[in-house]
Amino acid sequence: MNINVLQGVLLPFLGTSLGAACVFFLRGEMNKGLQRGTTGFAAGVMVAASVWSLLIPSMDHAEGMGKLAFIPAVFGFLLGMGFLLLLDTITPHMHINQNTAEGPKSNLSKTTMLLFAVTLHNIPEGMAVGVVYAGWITGEVEISAMAAFTLALGIALQNFPEGAIISMPLAGKGMKKSKACGLGILSGIVEPIAAAITILLSAYIVPILPYLLSFAAGAMIYVVVEELIPEMSEGEHSNLGTIAFAIGFSLMMVLDVVLG
Secondary structure, eight states: HHHHHHHHHHHHHHHHHHHHHGTTTTTOOOOOHHHHHHHHHHHHHHHHIIIIIIIIHHHHHTTGGGGGGGHHHHHHHHHHHHHHHHHHHHHHOOOOOOOBSSSSOOOOOOOHHHHHHHHHHHHHHHHHHHHHHHHHHHTTSSHHHHHHHHHHHHHHHHHHHHHHHHHHHHHHTOOOHHHHHHHHHHHTTHHHHHHHHHTTTTTGGGGGGHHHHHHHHHHHHHHHIIIHHHHOOSSSSOOOHHHHHHHHHHHHHHHHHOOO
């Protein structure tokens, strides 16, 4: 794994880690308005990344199919949505600001189920980075090194507030700041692992690369619809989450065009 790929794989994890470290500099739980804004921003980045960095390259790679070039994108997208739905169903987890667990009943602690929820969230992001870098390494998709880096950078940007959203509420409820930070960092470790596994398997996934690109997009959109949008909209009505979504979407779109 060359240095460019290694940097891209670790960049999203760095974003999560820096966000988790905010617990040492900010007091108490994260302000509800700030939490809405950061969640909306993350949702916007993920949607834009799914379209420009994953779905469009998927259809471009399948252009030899003519008017049927949409098939890999649609099939992979639905499969990605279904995969996350399955994980969501069979894994006990709990979302931020909720007191009711989802998935099968278990005796796991609230903190553990919260980490499971974030882990489910981060798996598709790691896969997305891995698939795009695999496409660049193999040369099978018109993806440049800068385009792959742009996706990793975009995910790192939206991971920064996510790391803070995990660690700060835990510290606000009495957990030691060092432990809260550690759990926030731990929540992002699955991303470089998922990315590295995908890249190591790149030689075997070339024939289905368009499907994997759209699979990652579907999984990411599932997270946006299932988790991020409800979180940015809960409680008293506010347009902050929507505005932040637009900013995140626009920023990721600009980065993809300018840097890609």
